[in-house]
Amino acid sequence: MIPATGQVAAPGLARRRPGLRLRALLGRPEVGALAAAIVIFLFFLLVAPSFRSAASFLTVLYQSSTIGIVAVGVGLLMIGGEFDLSAGVVPVSAGLVNSMFCWYFGVNLWVGAVLSLVFCLLVGFLNGWLVMRTGIPSFLITLGTFFVLQGANLGVTKLVTGSVSSRDISAIDGFGSLQKVFASSFAxxxxxxxxxxxxxVLFVGLAAWTLQRTRIGNWIYAVGGSAESARAVGVPVVRTKIGLFMTVSFLGWFVGMHSLYRFNTLQAGNGVGNEFLYIIAAVVGGTLLTGGFGNALGAAIGAFIFGTTSLGIVYAGWDPNWFKAFLGVMLLLAVLVNTYVKRLSTAVSPREGGLT
Structure with missing residues (x-):
């Protein structure tokens, strides 16, 4: 066999090619998560008869999407080597800014939606800027932001409305058009x-294309692998990481808009704990906690596992309190599998992996 280089391949190398291809396949971040998703989905098909309908499957997809949209941004940020613990309460803050501003001042909801977007992008910018400016780990910076937002959500909402929930906004101008964008459905x-x-699906596809086909994707992997090495070769580390934090906040704003325009009102204390669900989805999908490894498809599969399990337990008639225990087990297994996959992927040398 004559390779593309024009050199004759050694017989021993030719025999090893199938093994190399298998190792390269297993070294992809999302392969382990995909296998787990298939097993879990088939399991609930067997044990829960009510799970075996198109309506149930689409409900699973909806549940997965409400976590998966933000998990895409969190996954990108983790590939870039950072965390955002404020991601859980950003959607609630986004919805509250929109609803309370428009209800109190009596303005069109589109004005509040734009104002809410600016607010969320500012939160993301400040998170990224503080991390890069101070050198303090993003875990601590965003933990502080988490508490600030959580307290403001409760305090400001009670100050404005007299309770810990926002007012019904369904009668305010702009509600119908915004609902079509963020919370509509069809049969x-x-x-x-x-x-x-x-x-x-759109956000996952856009994130996957960005990571695999653009210069920005190369920058994200580079800053997650080694920020100093990336800076040495001209990667704009500060802009890349700030952009990733702002991406998380943007996607949080999007989910906040969905929640507001589906339910018309929001509870100010909601969202606490969701930040861990986003991180778990990304990790289960193959993203390493150390950065520099993972992809958007894996984070989407991790969110699908979350949706399948959370609803599968209900359809099976089991005690839903076991769900958190399952998440813990999945996280531990994912960390072990991802570490092994990373070692496997780096075990294939560039020279061996390049043989075709």
Whole structure:
């Protein structure tokens, strides 16, 4: 066999090629998560008869999308070597800024939505800027932001409305058009497809394309692998990381808009703990906690596992309190598998992996 280089391949190397291809496949971040997702989905198909319908599957996709949209941004940020613990409460803050501003001042909801977007992007910018400016780990910076937002959500909401929930905004101008964008649905036979599922697919596809096909994707992997080495070869480390924090906040704003325009009102104390679900989805999907490894598809599969399990337990009639125990087990297994996959992927040398 004559390789593309024109050199004759050694017989021993030719025999090893199938093994190299298998190792390269297993070294992809999302392969382990995909296998787990298939096993879990088939398991609930067997044990929960009510799980075996198109309506149930689309409900799983909807549940997955509400976590998966933000998990895409969190996964990108983790590939870039950082964390954002404020991601859980940003959606609630986004919805509250929109609803309370428009309810109190009586203005069109589109004005509040734009104001809310600016607010969320500012939160992301400040998170990234403080991390890069001070050198303090993002875990601590965003933990502080988490508490600030959580307290402000409760305190300001009670100050404005007299309770810990926002007012019903369904009668305010702009509600109908915003609901179509963020919280509409359509029938697919006897099932309902929520627009968040379509947005989720779009965001995953855009993130995957960015990581694999653009210079920005190379920058994200580079700053996650080694920020100093990336800076030495001309990568704009500060801009890249700030952009990643702002991406998380943007996607948090999007989910906040969905929650507001689906339910018309929000509870100010919601969102606490969701930041861990986003991180778990990314880690289960193959993203390393140390940065520099992972992809958007893996984070999407991790979110699908979350949706499948959270609803599968309900459809099976089990005690839902076991769900958190399952998440803990999945996280531990994912960390072990991801570490092994990383070692496996680096075990294939560039010279061996390049043989075709």
């Amino acid at each position: 697919a036979g006897s099932a309902t497809v929520w627009i968040t599922v379509l947005w989720w």
